[in-house]
Amino acid sequence: MSEPAASPFDTDVLIAGGGLAGATLALALSRRLPHLQVTVVEAYPLAADATPDAYQPSYDARSTALAWGSRLIYDGLDLWPQLAGGAMPIRHIHVSDRGRFGATRLAAEEHGQDALGYVVDNRLMGLALMQALAERPQVHWRAPARVMDVIPQPSGVSAILDMDGSRAAVTAQCVVVADGGRSGLRERLGFRADTRDYGQHALIANVSTRQPHAGTAYERFTDAGPMALLPRGRPGAAACDSALVWTLNDHDLEQVLAGSDADRLALLQARFGWRQGRFTRIGECSHYPLKLTTVPEAARPGMVLVGNAAHTLHPVAGQGFNLALRGLMGLVEQFEKADTAGTPLGHLGVLQAYQDEHRRDWQETVRFSDSLIQVFGARSRALAAARDAGLVGLDLVPGARRWFARRAMGLGRFTRGIGDER
Numbered sequence: 001m002s003e004p005a006a007s008p009f010d011t012d013v014l015i016a017g018g019g020l021a022g023a024t025l026a027l028a029l030s031r032r033l034p035h036l037q038v039t040v041v042e043a044y045p046l047a048a049d050a051t052p053d054a055y056q057p058s059y060d061a062r063s064t065a066l067a068w069g070s071r072l073i074y075d076g077l078d079l080w081p082q083l084a085g086g087a088m089p090i091r092h093i094h095v096s097d098r099g100r101f102g103a104t105r106l107a108a109e110e111h112g113q114d115a116l117g118y119v120v121d122n123r124l125m126g127l128a129l130m131q132a133l134a135e136r137p138q139v140h141w142r143a144p145a146r147v148m149d150v151i152p153q154p155s156g157v158s159a160i161l162d163m164d165g166s167r168a169a170v171t172a173q174c175v176v177v178a179d180g181g182r183s184g185l186r187e188r189l190g191f192r193a194d195t196r197d198y199g200q201h202a203l204i205a206n207v208s209t210r211q212p213h214a215g216t217a218y219e220r221f222t223d224a225g226p227m228a229l230l231p232r233g234r235p236g237a238a239a240c241d242s243a244l245v246w247t248l249n250d251h252d253l254e255q256v257l258a259g260s261d262a263d264r265l266a267l268l269q270a271r272f273g274w275r276q277g278r279f280t281r282i283g284e285c286s287h288y289p290l291k292l293t294t295v296p297e298a299a300r301p302g303m304v305l306v307g308n309a310a311h312t313l314h315p316v317a318g319q320g321f322n323l324a325l326r327g328l329m330g331l332v333e334q335f336e337k338a339d340t341a342g343t344p345l346g347h348l349g350v351l352q353a354y355q356d357e358h359r360r361d362w363q364e365t366v367r368f369s370d371s372l373i374q375v376f377g378a379r380s381r382a383l384a385a386a387r388d389a390g391l392v393g394l395d396l397v398p399g400a401r402r403w404f405a406r407r408a409m410g411l412g413r414f415t416r417g418i419g420d421e422r
Contacts, residue, residue: 010171010172011039014041017041018040018044020126025306033335036339038139042142042145059241061121062123063121065321068113071115087120087235088239089117089235090118094275095221096219142163145164147177148185148188156171157174174335174346174351176305177189181309189300194293194295197291202314202315204286207241209276212238215231218275225247225249227246227247229244255267290314291312292312292314293312295310306327307321311323331354
């Protein structure tokens with residue numbers, strides 16, 4: 001029997017960025033297409049001895065809201081058992097317009113699910129992904145390293161890497177840019193991003209309340225901007241900690257940052273209200289400007305953008321990472337079809353098919369998230385009355401509430417059957 005022909009590429013898929021999105025893509029590729037070689041290029045050194053078993057929760061750890069559909073994706077990748085012990089279920093979502101009577105309430109039990117979603121610390125997710133990838137010999141790491149350029153070749157592409165000042169070229173069928181929107185790689189590669197500035201900032205911090213959250217997430221719309229409070233902690237515990245996303249204008253952000261913790265708690269209490277009782281603690285605060293960013297054409301021969309490199313949303317609806325996960329599964333599906341047909345993975349038709357499919361999802365998700373911001377940001381009395389009627393209508397009409405819940409739960413394609421190896 002003759003040996004299979006040697007690959008003309010150093011690797012089949014090169015992923016620029018080893019964060020949550022890039023690592024998830026590498027894991028999905030290694031399971032669905034285990035004969036392919038995958039290289040992950042990450043700017044930060046890897047912690048070789050870190051495992052989920054050694055994870056110690058930190059009060060100031062940043063977390064991500066995973067929709068129910070995202071839990072199904074990680075189930076399919078056999079990763080959920082490593083995450084479940086640190087994933088706080090969101091059993092209820094309470095959406096309200098502060099100072100007005102309109103509100104709607106979503107409950108997991110109405111949809112026959114254990115939870116509408118979960119809140120998981122980012123570091124726990126990262127450690128679980130790293131441990132899973134360590135067991136996949138077809139996944140290789142270049143870290144610390146950065147992709148500086150991608151040069152088209154007659155067949156495939158050549159990625160130019162910077163590794164501590166030395167340069168190296170790595171050939172691949174396709175380069176997937178998964179390093180977010182701030183690294184500059186997207187711009188160096190010449191992709192055009194459309195950006196709309198919300199003129200506000202998101203302040204992120206962990207907070208504690210005197211009253212346990214009982215697995216309730218709050219979407220609170222105020223005259224100064226939306227707020228989200230997501231339940232944190234370990235399942236089964238009477239936890240009082242939540243992850244706060246607080247939208248602020250320039251002046252209010254300066255006021256919050258200049259104050260003491262007691263000052264910040266007082267401002268937060270005045271803005272959020274008393275639905276969770278008294279706020280008793282606020283942790284380390286970080287902040288960033290809020291922008292809606294989309295890349296109209298995120299695919300070119302041999303390269304494609306995913307996750308925050310392709311689109312960033314307002315964080316208050318918690319849809320950004322869940323949208324990215326669905327996109328990753330869509331890309332894996334297109335790679336699988338191409339591999340079966342003998343088509344190069346970086347062929348424009350393959351990547352364009354992914355973008356066309358994913359575009360419908362991100363456009364709907366952007367409309368869903370952005371419409372919340374636009375409608376609840378309006379201050380006229382007529383629109384305020386319409387908002388109240390709309391929220392009450394969602395609460396009273398099962399069909400409308402179900403539609404809203406399905407959007408919040410991230411349900412759709414790519415939520416089952418993705419973990420089966422050939």
